[in-house]
Amino acid sequence: MHKSFPAEKGELKLEELKQNEQIQTPKTKKTDEFHLKQDEIAEKVSKSRVAITKSMRLLKLSEKVQDMIVDEMISSGHGRALLALNDTKMQEELANSIFDEKLSVRETEQIVKALNNPKEKKNKEEYSDNFVYEKIENEFKEIIGTNVSIKRKSQDKGKIEIDYYSTEDLERIIDLMKKTKNN
16 A cells, blocks of 8 residues: 655655655655655655665666566666666566576676677688687686687687686786796
């Protein structure tokens, strides 16, 4: 049961608002229903105007996704990432995937970005010696102890990418390369 709290009926009670989650969740009533401005609502519930604005943006999501946020199946951070998808069905499908696969907000943002900007598959030239480069890539992975990829741009040009997962990991890789250089 949701109560509305128009300004004429007196001060909004912080406890009632929090209990009904009317300000802190996507089920937030619109400011015109409260007859209050966002900064007034923020003051009444001891939240920043930015927090209120972020919560209100979640109202643009489909009802199903809003319900998933309210039921804490996904976070409001996931919801904000889903806002970048214009297709309601895609929002709902991805929200289900977020819940099922326990995706992080960052992973969700990457998926949304990929969905919004699908890469055209380049016709990569197939080289007869690709197996040699795959072998070299695997040797690098074993030596360095992290993911390494070799990306060929032409028959005799390309780049080597080495992943690192922390500052310490980067320093370890640099030290390893320095030792190799000195030998």
